[in-house]
Amino acid sequence: MKNMASNQTSFIQDIRIIIETGRTNAIKSVDLCRVKMYWNIGKRIFEEEQQGKERADYGTYLLANLAKALEPEYGSGFSKRQLERARQFYRLYPIASTLRTQLNWSQYKLLISISDKDKREYYELEAAHNLWTSRELERQLNSHLYERLLSSNDKESVLAVARGERMPDSPVEIIKDPMYLEFLGLECKPQYYEKDLESSIISHITEFMLEMGKGFSFVARQQRILIEEDEFFADLVFYNRLLRCFTIIEIKTHKLTHQDLGQLQMYVNYYDRCVKLAEESPTIGILLCTAKNDTMVKMSLPEDNKNILTSQYQLYLPSKEQLIEQVNEVKQTVQTKTGKAKM
Incomplete structure (x- = not known):
């Protein structure tokens, strides 16, 4: 029976x-x-x-x-x-x-409303390859995904990845700064507890991974790390199949400090030495914070650092004017550095 x-x-x-x-x-x-x-x-x-x-x-x-x-x-x-x-x-x-x-x-x-040919092609390819819904495509347009990627990558590289002509080979090609978390539905209050923000992200994990970028899958929340008798807990752990590496995210509801960077560096070192396989790429660490001092970040990390990243989060989508201003500031900084390097 x-x-x-x-x-x-x-x-x-x-x-x-x-x-x-x-x-x-x-x-x-x-x-x-x-x-x-x-x-x-x-x-x-x-x-x-x-x-x-x-x-x-x-x-x-x-x-x-x-x-x-x-x-x-x-x-x-x-x-x-x-x-x-x-x-x-x-x-x-x-x-x-x-x-x-x-x-x-x-x-x-939505696509025919985009006048820039390259920008339209990017969103068309990403929507098709990632099977975005109309709502997800609209959200990515409103969050100016293309412009944010261009702030740290050249156009040819961004389009080549979208066309499938090459795979991303560095974290900066995927991770965005800032990250927009308007989908959490949280009010812009002066203070949030980190556990509350983390819980809200878990409740909206699909939207959060869409904001993070390509190839992410969720692994763990509050992942226990035991170092001899000391116990630590990494906020969020993901795996990126394109970069073939673990990604650890630490959430801070305050301005970034060098102690935060030291803590995340320890988690990344632990994963590199005790968790990742030999054929996998080095672990990425991302500090998600309300504000940061870029100079302090650079001084706190080794000059050849490529795997500890910082990203400010915002609980609202910016206006187009605000984003253009941010992108122009980044481009100006890059051009200045390039000019000094040539000299």
């Missing part, structure tokens, strides 16, 4: 999987059909406009009349604004075979 019950349970589970797979495939099929529909609409509009190219206002006239005819019958998905998007969609993606089956129309609408 037990075998019969077990077989019945397995049978029901198999049917559930078939149903869920069918539903998922149906949704994907509908999404792909919608993308192709708007592409074909854009293509047809473009072709019709070309016939009336002698009149500068012909395109506006054409779209207005088309929307007037279609919207009452088919709804707001065929408004003048949507038709303009369809036309722009075709102009940016004139070859149908280049359309990505992983992306839906909502995602393409």
